Amino acid sequence: MTNKPLLTVNGLVKHFDISGGFLDQLRFSEGKFSRKRTVVHAVNGVSFEVRQGETLSVVGESGCGKSTLARTIIGLYPPTSGTILYKGARVDDLSPKAMLPYRAKMQMVFQDPYASLNPRMRVNQILDEPLRLHFPNLNAIQRAERIAAVMDQVGVRPGWATHYPHEFSGGQRQRISIARALMADPEFVVADEPISALDVSIQAQILNLLMDAQDERGLTYLFITHDLSVVEHISARVAVMYLGALCELAPVRELFEAPRHPYTRLLLSAIPKLGGERRRSARIQGETPTPINLPPGCVFHVRCPFATDLCRVEAPTLQDYGGALAACHGLEENRI
Amino acid sequence: MWKKFLASHFLWSFKRDWVAMASAAVLVLLLLASLLAPVIAPHNPYDGTNVDIMEAETPPVWMEGGTSKFILGTDAQGRGILSAMLYGMRTSLMIGLGAVFLQAFMGILIGLFSGYSGGKLEAFLMRLADVQLSFSTLLVAIFVGAIFQMVFGVASYEQMAVPLLIVIIGFAEWPQYARTVRASVLAEKKKEYVEAARVIGLPARRIMLRHILPNTLSPVLVISTVQVANAIMSEAALSFLGFGMPVTRPSLGSLIKSGFEFIFSGSWWITVFPGILLVVLILVINLLGDFMREALNPKLYKGA
Amino acid sequence: MAALLTVNNLNVVFSMRFGDLRAVNDVSFSLESGQRLGLVGESGAGKSVTGFSIINLISRPGRIASGSITFEGRELTTLSPEEMRKLRGDRISMIFQDPMMTLNPVLTLGAQMTETLLAHENITRRQAEERAVETLKKVYIPSPDRRLGQYPHELSGGMRQRIIIAIALLTNPSLIIADEPTTALDVTIQAEILDLLYELTVNERMGLILITHDLAVVSQVTERIAVMYGGRIVETGPTMAVIDNPSHPYTRGLIGALPESAGGQRRLNQIQGAMPSLYHMPSGCAFHPRCPLAMDVCAKETPKLCETGERGTLTACFKTAACEAASL
Numbered sequence: 001m002t003n004k005p006l007l008t009v010n011g012l013v014k015h016f017d018i019s020g021g022f023l024d025q026l027r028f029s030e031g032k033f034s035r036k037r038t039v040v041h042a043v044n045g046v047s048f049e050v051r052q053g054e055t056l057s058v059v060g061e062s063g064c065g066k067s068t069l070a071r072t073i074i075g076l077y078p079p080t081s082g083t084i085l086y087k088g089a090r091v092d093d094l095s096p097k098a099m100l101p102y103r104a105k106m107q108m109v110f111q112d113p114y115a116s117l118n119p120r121m122r123v124n125q126i127l128d129e130p131l132r133l134h135f136p137n138l139n140a141i142q143r144a145e146r147i148a149a150v151m152d153q154v155g156v157r158p159g160w161a162t163h164y165p166h167e168f169s170g171g172q173r174q175r176i177s178i179a180r181a182l183m184a185d186p187e188f189v190v191a192d193e194p195i196s197a198l199d200v201s202i203q204a205q206i207l208n209l210l211m212d213a214q215d216e217r218g219l220t221y222l223f224i225t226h227d228l229s230v231v232e233h234i235s236a237r238v239a240v241m242y243l244g245a246l247c248e249l250a251p252v253r254e255l256f257e258a259p260r261h262p263y264t265r266l267l268l269s270a271i272p273k274l275g276g277e278r279r280r281s282a283r284i285q286g287e288t289p290t291p292i293n294l295p296p297g298c299v300f301h302v303r304c305p306f307a308t309d310l311c312r313v314e315a316p317t318l319q320d321y322g323g324a325l326a327a328c329h330g331l332e333e334n335r336i
Numbered sequence: 337m338w339k340k341f342l343a344s345h346f347l348w349s350f351k352r353d354w355v356a357m358a359s360a361a362v363l364v365l366l367l368l369a370s371l372l373a374p375v376i377a378p379h380n381p382y383d384g385t386n387v388d389i390m391e392a393e394t395p396p397v398w399m400e401g402g403t404s405k406f407i408l409g410t411d412a413q414g415r416g417i418l419s420a421m422l423y424g425m426r427t428s429l430m431i432g433l434g435a436v437f438l439q440a441f442m443g444i445l446i447g448l449f450s451g452y453s454g455g456k457l458e459a460f461l462m463r464l465a466d467v468q469l470s471f472s473t474l475l476v477a478i479f480v481g482a483i484f485q486m487v488f489g490v491a492s493y494e495q496m497a498v499p500l501l502i503v504i505i506g507f508a509e510w511p512q513y514a515r516t517v518r519a520s521v522l523a524e525k526k527k528e529y530v531e532a533a534r535v536i537g538l539p540a541r542r543i544m545l546r547h548i549l550p551n552t553l554s555p556v557l558v559i560s561t562v563q564v565a566n567a568i569m570s571e572a573a574l575s576f577l578g579f580g581m582p583v584t585r586p587s588l589g590s591l592i593k594s595g596f597e598f599i600f601s602g603s604w605w606i607t608v609f610p611g612i613l614l615v616v617l618i619l620v621i622n623l624l625g626d627f628m629r630e631a632l633n634p635k636l637y638k639g640a
Numbered sequence: 641m642a643a644l645l646t647v648n649n650l651n652v653v654f655s656m657r658f659g660d661l662r663a664v665n666d667v668s669f670s671l672e673s674g675q676r677l678g679l680v681g682e683s684g685a686g687k688s689v690t691g692f693s694i695i696n697l698i699s700r701p702g703r704i705a706s707g708s709i710t711f712e713g714r715e716l717t718t719l720s721p722e723e724m725r726k727l728r729g730d731r732i733s734m735i736f737q738d739p740m741m742t743l744n745p746v747l748t749l750g751a752q753m754t755e756t757l758l759a760h761e762n763i764t765r766r767q768a769e770e771r772a773v774e775t776l777k778k779v780y781i782p783s784p785d786r787r788l789g790q791y792p793h794e795l796s797g798g799m800r801q802r803i804i805i806a807i808a809l810l811t812n813p814s815l816i817i818a819d820e821p822t823t824a825l826d827v828t829i830q831a832e833i834l835d836l837l838y839e840l841t842v843n844e845r846m847g848l849i850l851i852t853h854d855l856a857v858v859s860q861v862t863e864r865i866a867v868m869y870g871g872r873i874v875e876t877g878p879t880m881a882v883i884d885n886p887s888h889p890y891t892r893g894l895i896g897a898l899p900e901s902a903g904g905q906r907r908l909n910q911i912q913g914a915m916p917s918l919y920h921m922p923s924g925c926a927f928h929p930r931c932p933l934a935m936d937v938c939a940k941e942t943p944k945l946c947e948t949g950e951r952g953t954l955t956a957c958f959k960t961a962a963c964e965a966a967s968l
Contacts, residue, residue, distance in 0.1 A: 061826035062797075076531055096539070103537030116528035120550040130536045169914040180532065199682040200853055204897035204910040211906060226827065233899035233908070270831040272856035274900060275883045348657065 005049035012082035060241035107181035113173035171202035250324035356627035432568035438506025443513020451521030465511035561625030650707035678858030681868035733808035739800035750788025798829035870926025877953025
């Protein structure tokens with residue numbers, strides 16, 4: 001593993017306007033009409049880099065913007081502002097045509113194996129598409145050979161290539177989904193909750209498969225998950241997100257042994273440990289904020305036991321604490 | 337395999353539903369009868385040499401004065417009602433199916449495109465569909481038909497009646513398809529397999545046609561049955577009002593109309609038999625449509 | 641003391657067009673007041689069907705084919721639908737996975753809570769509202785009196801699940817069946833809800849059946865555990881005894897596959913294959929095609945639960961427990 005950044009994300013912002021058409025936006029209050037927009041602040045100024053060959057995990061709870069982050073990086077959503085660089089070149093503002101070479105290099109594995117495969121296409125048709133597009137000079141026989149080789153690698157019998165997705169179990173489908181991502185020979189794979197829709201006994205199989213593929217092909221992973229025990233096992237570095245902002249970014253050992261940000265601490269204390277002692281967890285205080293109504297200042301201050309007046313007004317920025325980055329006024333002031 | 341699976345469930349529910357089976361049997365019979373009309377019809381109603389005005393208004397065979405030559409009697413010009421019905425149904429079905437093909441083609445294309453691309457174009461096309469739907473099909477058809485007759489004369493209208501009716505009814509009803517397809521495109525577009533296709537880098541056209549379109553076809557199939565019935569009804573209504581098929585090339589609607597003048601003079605059969613045929617035809621198509629709606633409901637056939 | 645709930649040789653069958661599917665096979669367990677039982681298994685293991693069949697919520701084509709369910713001394717399988725309805729939501733409450741599915745989006749929380757009370761007890765609306773506020777306090781909902789006028793969509797997921805628990809508690813039931821109550825929730829919220837369930841069963845001496853796929857969750861809350869696979873209980877006993885010393889190869893595999901069991905190694909220990917579907921249930925022990933210890937007899941005969949010699953745990957396995965095959 002080198003320290004060379006493969007992917008650099010700079011001040012990435014992604015907002016969604018969900019206010020609908022003009023008529024939906026109209027509000028009538030105090031005797032006059034006004035136009036009100038409803039905006040989801042999914043990702044608010046996130047910066048980090050993914051290093052060549054590493055697995056960087058992004059963890060957070062639902063609504064923290066981790067999936068939006070993944071989809072913006074892979075180019076499914078255009079960013080509202082900020083830049084994404086792949087090997088130093090900007091990829092966030094490219095035309096579909098200029099993006100094509102990067103499409104082969106950057107791939108994605110999705111969460112729901114039941115929705116991520118087209119039910120009307122056979123497995124070999126699904127796997128053939130990336131090959132036809134990105135390797136136009138291969139003939140049909142060469143493509144079939146490649147498909148068989150990759151199916152073999154992900155543990156699906158190549159003889160099943162002419163079957164339809166519904167004939168496979170969830171775990172098998174996820175293998176096919178991974179095979180599709182590997183077809184175009186990518187360097188960088190975004191995995192968005194790739195195991196959370198699977199049964200417990202299947203999760204280990206898929207994790208092993210992802211790690212094997214990484215070892216064999218030298219892949220770099222951006223791994224999106226809410227499952228901290230998985231994160232601890234597979235990643236080199238971990239980024240913790242809360243309400244669209246990065247709270248902490250640290251090497252995996254650092255993060256699990258000495259979590260710095262109060263939210264990271266809360267998250268770690270909440271994981272149910274197999275056979276471990278029951279811990280009392282803190283009660284919800286007040287209402288949990290949503291990405292539509294973001295609190296001012298530090299987004300975590302509503303739930304934070306250490307919050308001060310400063311936290312309620314000013315958003316903290318990421319600071320370096322001996323290799324671990326964290327965004328917290330309390331840490332800056334040495335209070336925590 | 338998928339087709340086999342679909343067929344097996346489809347067949348299974350079909351076999352348990354005697355209404356659907358009976359409707360299908362009747363429909364097949366009617367389709368065959370209209371297809372083979374030139375072969376099985378006792379007379380050719382378009383052939384003037386066969387028609388004898390002296391045989392006009394012959395009652396059906398079981399009534400006094402009926403002859404076995406005309407089982408269901410004859411109309412005011414002496415054409416056999418049975419033969420005219422067989423030929424008329426042929427024309428009706430041709431216009432109905434043709435119009436639905438045109439509707440489906442336009443509607444699917446517009447629905448797919450506007451649903452996938454979204455934004456201003458989608459809003460424009462869908463408002464256009466709303467506007468289009470707020471005009472009655474009959475009103476548009478009468479208007480266009482009248483203009484055509486004025487410009488090209490009644491003679492060429494009789495020549496062009498079938499394609500013209502197909503185009504008029506087809507244009508009037510495309511929004512039905514466009515709305516249905518757009519709704520399912522919006523649902524499919526959010527699914528991860530479409531995102532996966534975009535991540536691969538496939539061009540939008542291929543994603544629309546290869547990935548999304550095949551997954552939106554079940555509702556299209558279901559509304560198609562209703563639309564065929566509607567189109568046949570529209571044509572019949574137009575013909576009845578005198579803006580559809582000319583009496584020289586009768587459809588079911590124009591047969592009903594041509595007999596309507598004689599219903600009070602006692603020759604009820606000229607109107608009633610084509611009327612019954614029209615009702616049966618529409619009924620079986622709609623019953624089959626109901627069955628398909630249930631059988632193709634993805635929520636219901638998840639289990640097997 | 642007498643058991644609160646006893647399930648004996650329960651069999652649930654789904655009659656499909658191609659024949660019967662056996663979703664639950666010979667399941668037996670019992671629960672005392674204030675006891676917490678975890679029913680663990682993957683999807684298709686029959687754990688939810690077992691839970692639903694206790695309160696007879698199995699809908700056609702499913703039905704209880706045989707077996708008995710005794711609750712507070714009454715046999716439940718022979719109750720009329722009307723008697724069952726009275727029992728359900730009164731003495732036995734159920735909590736489901738998705739709070740949004742359980743709450744009616746167009747009714748206020750107050751209406752939904754008092755409705756339950758008014759249906760089961762002979763009290764006035766005012767008394768019912770007081771009880772509702774009282775119960776909301778029990779589940780630590782901030783400003784409870786204000787909540788009665790609110791609609792479900794105004795609350796966060798964790799709050800909604802608290803409301804569901806409050807509704808379940810309204811009638812002071814003696815048994816709560818919770819089907820994946822925290823699966824739809826975030827970890828931090830999950831921890832709070834688990835705490836709450838634990839505390840309530842202790843304070844109110846209620847029985848709890850916690851149905852989940854998450855071994856860690858079960859180990860935090862329950863005293864006894866029953867691991868299900870292919871419609872059968874394959875291992876049962878005191879929770880910690882089973883988790884510290886699993887004896888059924890499936891339980892071992894399940895625990896061994898967790899990332900925290902991997903120790904220092906990079907690859908996880910995985911169980912091969914996938915859970916069989918009800919349509920293709922293997923003969924004999926349902927786990928034998930995936931089992932590293934499978935013997936010939938495992939494909940022929942189904943092992944019953946037998947003692948393992950381990951602190952009161954029972955395991956259905958010819959290899960790791962003292963189960964004897966009839967043909968040997």
